Amino acid sequence: MGYDITGKTVLVTGAAGFIGSHFVEEAVSRFPETDFVVIDILTPHAGRLENLAPVQEMDNFRFIQGDICDVALMDEVMKDCDVVVNFAAESLVDFSVRDAEQFIRTNIDGVYRMVKLGMKHGIDFFLQISTDEVYGENLGEPSKENAPFCPTNPYSVTKAAAERMIFAEDRAFGFPYKIVRMCNNFGPRENLHNAIPVFTCRAVRENRIPVYGDGRQIREWMFVKDAVEAIILVLLNGGIGEVYNIGTGVRIQNIELARRVARILGKDESVIKFVPDRPGHDVRYAIDSSKIRETLGWEPRYSFDEALERTVLWFASNLDTIEPSGFSRR
Ligand SMILES: NC(=O)c1ccc[n+]([C@@H]2O[C@H](COP(=O)([O-])OP(=O)(O)OC[C@H]3O[C@@H](n4cnc5c(N)ncnc54)[C@H](O)[C@@H]3O)[C@@H](O)[C@H]2O)c1
Structure with a gap:
């Protein structure tokens, strides 16, 4: 049985960036009976309000400029949300190699705070958008979801830490999550x-x-619209506590x-x-995406x-x- 998002409120973080904006553009029009609330801090190097222009006037869309690390704001927003889809992150590896401080704050602290608030407000689940880079360099067989983490740059270290924080909250308190680990996306607005x-x-x-x-x-490369389809599929039909690699093999x-x-x-x-x-x-980097293909029927188009x-x-x-x-x- 899939998750029925009709009548629900989905909080989407970081959607003024590249992938989040494509996700919102698709989801807001495909699910008119679902409310989408977007929070984005609009960092100078990644967030662009123009990316949300296609959905700006839609009745089921609302934008809030804000920081996922702002507990008071997130508490207020998350109390009315059923699901969180977390795209918000510092995502540029080169920047992280030079200085990882903001990566630690947003990618680890931000996730930790949202996870705690998610528990407090009893959200249905938290969908974390993660990366193939958590597996680290891969010179052999493509990594499956149960491969060990071996992140090698500060960005991927923070993404791996965020995932481990989610796992820890689940282990201790049964926190409901879904995780996708994607290969490199490309497309307009990247x-x-x-x-x-x-x-x-x-x-x-x-x-x-x-x-x-x-x-x-x-x-490994994937067109962003294929990624969006996979994320929507996981949102609706992915299992709670499941991790899905999303890649093309290209x-x-x-x-x-x-x-x-x-x-x-x-x-x-x-x-x-x-x-x-x-x-x-x-x-x-190389990931094995047979799980999402076999269990949810996703294929890149x-x-x-x-x-x-x-x-x-x-x-x-x-x-x-x-x-x-x-x-x-x-
Ligand atoms: N781009 C890829 O190829 C790729 C691959 C795998 C996973 N991912 C993951 O997907 C997600 C989105 O990636 P992207 O390429 O769209 O990134 P992006 O850098 O284009 O967008 C990130 C967005 O997050 C916002 N943000 C940053 N810090 C914030 C904070 N503290 N509070 C609120 N918003 C904040 C930014 O303003 C920006 O709009 C990230 O979590 C990234 O780790 C990306």
Whole structure:
């Protein structure tokens, strides 16, 4: 039996960012009998109110600018919520390598506080949006959900800690949760500091695509709309206390990704320039997503190349409105 969200109130945190905004856009129109309350602090590097423009006028949508670590605010908001879907996070690995303080605050403290408030108010469940990076670098068989945690950068350490905090609350008090661990998402509105937007924006503006190190790092890629379908499926039909990997099996080297972006933009490969590597850069992530496919029937629907082209062209044609002046990453 699935979870009926008709008449319920779903709190979505961090939905002015990339994936959360796509989730809200889909869910608010698909479930008109459900109220969606979004809380986002609008960090300068990730939160954009414009990302919520498609749903701004919908009757079942409400936005609150706020901090998930603000206990008084969250207490007030969560007392009327049935479900929490937590996208809010500091999500940029490069930033975390330089300084992890804000990551510890939002990604661990923020989750801990919401979990405690969730227990207090008896929410139906807490859906944590987590990452394949909790498994750490993977040079062998793709990680299943029961693989050990071995996070290697400060971002993934905080995401793993958040999950462990949820498990601890469940073990002690029976806290109801669901967790998804996703591979790299891409699509329109992705954070400008991430690889595909950086490759596209730099290629268009400066005729160069900066690639870390030797470009041999491998990531698994999923179009954000496939991720949203999987998250909605877990929201409705996922089991309480269950963890689901969400990935496509499409694993490619960063250098190959750069080549494909160049090709889409009609550029020669000579635009690709190697730049000093990220310290401690993991070589490969790979997850086994057979559980969500077999138990919930999810399959990715978008072809990687078509979705990549759509994404690159979106960034190229929206560059002037989305890229803050003076923005530079590599
Ligand atoms: N992007 C990916 O490829 C990917 C892959 C796996 C998992 N995830 C996870 O998915 C979630 C969303 O990722 P994204 O790429 O959309 O991130 P994002 O950085 O684009 O968005 C994060 C949002 O959280 C908000 N936020 C940050 N701190 C907050 C706070 N203290 N209170 C309230 N809001 C706050 C930001 O303003 C922003 O709108 C994150 O939890 C991330 O760890 C992302």
